Amino acid sequence: MFEFIGNFLWLAIAGFASVGGYVTMKRFVRGRLRFVDGVHRRGVPLVAGVAGWGVGLLAAILPFVTPLTAVLFGIGIGTGVAAGRREIKRLPSP
Secondary structure: OHHHHHHHHHHHHHHHHHHHHHHHHHHHHHHOOOOOHHHHOOOHHHHHHHHHHHHHHHHHHOOOOOHHHHHHHHHHHHHHHHHHHHHHHHOOOO
16 A cells, blocks of 8 residues: 555656656746757757756655656656747747
C-alpha cells in the first residue's frame, strides 16, 4: 500500500515537472524572447534542456525527486523552447 502511494507521488511529481517545464518555457519563449534572434539558432532547445536537467539534478537531493525526474524536466524544457520557437514563426510580424 505504501509503495503504491510512493510510486504515485513520484509519478505525479515527475509529470508536473515535465508538463510545468514545457508550458512555462513555451510561454516564456513566445512572450519574452520573441524579438531575440539567438532563440532561433539550431541548438538552443538542446542547451536549454541540458540546463534544465542540471537544475533538476540539483533538486534530486529532495525526497521523491530522482535523476529520472530531472531528465523528464530537461526534456520538458527543451521541447517547450522548440514549441515556442515554432509559434514565434507563425505569429504575424509587428
